[in-house]
Amino acid sequence: EDQVTQSPEALRLQEGESSSLNCSYTVSGLRGLFWYRQDPGKGPEFLFTLYSAGEEKEKERLKATLTKKESFLHITAPKPEDSATYLCAVRSGGGNKLTFGTGTQLKVEL
Amino acid sequence: EPEVTQTPSHQVTQMGQEVILRCVPISNHLYFYWYRQILGQKVEFLVSFYNNEISEKSEIFDDQFSVERPDGSNFTLKIRSTKLEDSAMYFCASSDRGGYGYTFGSGTRLTVV
Numbered sequence: 001e002d003q004v005t006q007s008p009e010a011l012r013l014q015e016g017e018s019s020s021l022n023c024s025y026t027v028s029g030l031r032g033l034f035w036y037r038q039d040p041g042k043g044p045e046f047l048f049t050l051y052s053a054g055e056e057k058e059k060e061r062l063k064a065t066l067t068k069k070e071s072f073l074h075i076t077a078p079k080p081e082d083s084a085t086y087l088c089a090v091r092s093g094g095g096n097k098l099t100f101g102t103g104t105q106l107k108v109e110l
Numbered sequence: 111e112p113e114v115t116q117t118p119s120h121q122v123t124q125m126g127q128e129v130i131l132r133c134v135p136i137s138n139h140l141y142f143y144w145y146r147q148i149l150g151q152k153v154e155f156l157v158s159f160y161n162n163e164i165s166e167k168s169e170i171f172d173d174q175f176s177v178e179r180p181d182g183s184n185f186t187l188k189i190r191s192t193k194l195e196d197s198a199m200y201f202c203a204s205s206d207r208g209g210y211g212y213t214f215g216s217g218t219r220l221t222v223v
Contacts, residue, residue, distance in 0.1 A: 031209070032209060034212065036214070041199075041217075041219070042216055042217065043114075043116075043201050043214040043215050043216045043217045044153065044201070044214045045214070046211075046212065046213060046214075049210075049212075087153065089153075091209055095158060095165065095166040096141050096143070096158055096165075096166070096205060096209045096212075097143075097155045097158060097166055097168075098145075098153075098155060098212065099155070100152045100153040100154070101152065102151070102152045103152070
């Protein structure tokens with residue numbers, strides 16, 4: 001059974017203070033690792049999909065990286081509007097089901 | 111940007127009643143999904159639907175649940191006899207053939223009283 005563990009559960013940063021969120025996974029046959037952003041009461045908003053170890057993707061202040069066991073979401077010089085819960089999910093096997101972690105709740109303060 | 115639309119945004123129902131949650135997936139997507147998120151918990155897969163049939167389902171998706179694509183644009187989740195523990199956010203999602211463009215809707219908050 002696929003397992004996804006995210007850490008830390010919660011993170012408080014000052015504006016401009018860079019940091020990283022971790023997503024560790026155990027799957028048989030990774031077919032995609034997904035990062036989503038979720039605001040309170042809203043649906044997951046797609047950020048990135050990574051498919052193979054060594055792959056990196058960037059979008060504004062966010063950069064996602066992937067190894068064979070984990071993925072990192074690096075946040076450079078965050079702003080208050082980056083405050084949200086960041087979700088990691090994996091797709092494996094023959095289907096399209098995503099297995100999610102519990103998320104990291106990020107709060108960026110002025 | 112294409113989006114997945116869900117209605118209603120919030121539904122309150124009495125225990126034992128039937129509810130239907132509605133979704134309009136992205137028009138050129140072929141795979142449709144329902145997920146749920148109980149307050150404070152992780153997002154959980156319920157079911158995937160492709161070519162007018164269920165392609166995969168979780169243990170949560172028991173006989174009380176059913177899905178349907180009644181026309182070319184809508185995708186529905188029916189819960190036949192709601193229980194208190196069915197209270198959750200229900201998210202519809204869609205993707206194309208390779209699982210690309212996996213997009214979620216904004217959700218329906220179901221409250222069973």
